[in-house]
Amino acid sequence: MEFHYPNGKKFIPSNRDKLPSKPKEKNFQYSNRGMTLEEDLNETNEYYLQSGIAVIHKKPTPVQIVQVDYPKRSAAVIREAYFKQASTTDYNGVYKGRYIDFEAKETRFKTSFPLKNFHKHQIKHMEAVLKHDGIAFVILRFSTLEDVYLLEGKYLLQFWRRMEKGGRKSIAISEIEQYGHMISLGFQPRIDYIKVIDKILNLK
């Protein structure tokens, strides 16, 4: 089990919202799923930064710090802290002066993407970003199929509202194919979502 712990710890950021409510095995599963996509995106963002294409970073995991020790002559140690639910999406930054904002999620499902992967406040945040003319989207990965899609925020909002009105609690793969943009994985960058953003911006 002690090997599970470090993984659990290491991957916590990608599924911090679920941690308190979910059993450990599930966290661990989610963490594994989240990690690959997160690593790919971090590499992609690093590539964008180094090649002067865009400046996009992942936000730190929000943590509620309760107790901090200050050992003499060494680093302050946080001794009690809890994972907080993020009030925004995980990634944001700037591309050609425009504000970029997105969330990345994975699922093991093959035929649909469950909307429970998102939280209401993240949806509200994307709504606000769109209202202020920011570029908001989600990157959805079907981990078993290895397929990655970019879905614009405006469409995610439509599917979310459909669920709120009592409709299906997920987005059908056919809908993602119709409204989203598939991103073929590359070497550098791994997930070239900026290419899709260019397409979207040119369409405007």
Next chain:
Amino acid sequence: MEFHYPNGKKFIPSNRDKLPSKPKEKNFQYSNRGMTLEEDLNETNEYYLQSGIAVIHKKPTPVQIVQVDYPKRSAAVIREAYFKQASTTDYNGVYKGRYIDFEAKETRFKTSFPLKNFHKHQIKHMEAVLKHDGIAFVILRFSTLEDVYLLEGKYLLQFWRRMEKGGRKSIAISEIEQYGHMISLGFQPRIDYIKVIDKILNLK
């Protein structure tokens, strides 16, 4: 120790670089000095959000998580974690579609603002943001005088380069008055920096 190992390899080194060199009092003072300004800015950003003016958030404090406990039937507890140095600035978001990025710092000095309040990687980040046509600036507060200024990133970079070339390690108050914009404190919003941004955008 078995909990230390996996993370220790990955995370501890980077912590060792920065944290031990900072004496405890300094950390403590800094956090105190930052607090008022941070609260004012959080209130301001909340006001901007609620009134539909802009969507700007403070990023969570970056923390390196080393050990997490998973008590049965209750929230995961972080038992060992360390403060990491931020690789970007603290605040970012969107205003009229534009990317907004800033750092807020306080000083108790009355005649100048010490540049040691900023880190090289924050300066590099602002440089990158400006290169990508983002709106980057710093909000400087002279806590004893209660004066708050907005200084555009391009000017901060000039003062930083002057220091790197062996020049003064601070920005004189006269220079901040000349190149910056004073922000008079209000009730709502407390620190209306968007008003200054409007001025700057219109000048373009």
